[in-house]
Amino acid sequence: MKNIRVITVISMLLAIAIVLNVVEMQLSFIPIPGAKIGFANLVTLIVLYIYGFKWAFSVNVLRVIIVAGFFSPKGFDYTFYMAIAGAVSSVCLMGLLKQLTKIHVVTVSVLGAVMHTIGQVVVLMVSLETLPLIFYLPVMLVISIPSGVLIGIIAKRFFQVFKEIPHPETF
Amino acid sequence: MKKKDYIIIGSLFVVALIAFVWITFFNQSSGSIANVYVDDFVVASIDFSDDSYKLFNQDDQYPEVVVDTITKLEFKILGKYQVGEDFDVVVIEVDFVNNQIRIKSDGTPKQIGVNRGWYNGQGLPVISLPNQVIILFETETDDVDGVV
Numbered sequence: 638m639k640n641i642r643v644i645t646v647i648s649m650l651l652a653i654a655i656v657l658n659v660v661e662m663q664l665s666f667i668p669i670p671g672a673k674i675g676f677a678n679l680v681t682l683i684v685l686y687i688y689g690f691k692w693a694f695s696v697n698v699l700r701v702i703i704v705a706g707f708f709s710p711k712g713f714d715y716t717f718y719m720a721i722a723g724a725v726s727s728v729c730l731m732g733l734l735k736q737l738t739k740i741h742v743v744t745v746s747v748l749g750a751v752m753h754t755i756g757q758v759v760v761l762m763v764s765l766e767t768l769p770l771i772f773y774l775p776v777m778l779v780i781s782i783p784s785g786v787l788i789g790i791i792a793k794r795f796f797q798v799f800k801e802i803p804h805p806e807t808f
Numbered sequence: 809m810k811k812k813d814y815i816i817i818g819s820l821f822v823v824a825l826i827a828f829v830w831i832t833f834f835n836q837s838s839g840s841i842a843n844v845y846v847d848d849f850v851v852a853s854i855d856f857s858d859d860s861y862k863l864f865n866q867d868d869q870y871p872e873v874v875v876d877t878i879t880k881l882e883f884k885i886l887g888k889y890q891v892g893e894d895f896d897v898v899v900i901e902v903d904f905v906n907n908q909i910r911i912k913s914d915g916t917p918k919q920i921g922v923n924r925g926w927y928n929g930q931g932l933p934v935i936s937l938p939n940q941v942i943i944l945f946e947t948e949t950d951d952v953d954g955v956v
Contacts, residue, residue: 748816
């Protein structure tokens with residue numbers, strides 16, 4: 638029964654991640670093309686710290702697939718491959734850092750955001766076979782590092798507020 | 809947060825910022841030939857050293873030259889972005905006076921390639937992802953054999 642409870646909570650968190658992602662797709666308040674805050678990563682980070690890597694990986698990959706399938710105007714095109722590459726690489730790095738090191742959640746979030754950007758740009762470079770696209774990497778990183786800090790701070794606040802509520806021990 | 813965390817985040821940000829500033833202000837491409845790529849194929853090659861240009865056929869109609877004077881060249885190419893059945897028409901404008909090139913207009917939703925503005929080899933290359941149009945300054949026209 639405990640497992641059903643976990644699956645239910647994870648499903649709701651996945652729904653939240655999808656909504657955050659879709660809402661963010663409509664906003665473009667950052668003047669740099671293609672840059673986003675990455676609010677969906679907040680859910681990934683929270684799931685990673687409460688339920689562990691396995692669930693965080695599932696939430697992140699499922700979110701990208703569902704958003705591409707249902708909400709993206711063009712479906713599974715190059716943006717999907719960029720998104721899935723960024724999502725997988727960032728959640729893997731964050732999982733490793735959380736498991737192997739003692740660094741703070743904000744730093745984990747920042748490094749996850751950096752890895753997300755690198756994964757995206759590498760996939761773009763390989764798929765378009767154009768090396769000069771690497772010039773876009775620093776521009777994206779200058780945006781993604783502050784947004785990683787922001788997401789990390791929100792996640793830390795979340796953990797403080799919900800510290801009293803018992804979390805199921807999995808993973 | 810500990811001191812270690814501040815050092816990691818701070819140093820990453822500084823490195824990214826330095827690279828960003830260097831690319832934006834100091835990275836001058838060495839080539840004088842602007843190649844316009846669509847989906848990895850060169851469709852137009854503009855040589856600013858002698859103000860000449862070469863177009864490589866995409867189909868019977870495109871690339872289509874609209875304006876061709878001594879100081880200015882304007883032509884239409886087909887992008888990869890589709891609205892219904894039709895591919896998007898991308899208008900490229902070349903300025904031979906200041907040796908620069910831009911995407912004048914296209915039909916993409918976010919207009920990122922258009923808003924990039926004039927490109928003379930300095931800073932970020934022009935790229936329109938939905939159309940898979942990339943404009944790069946290079947020393948020579950490569951991959952001519954690859955044009956179908």
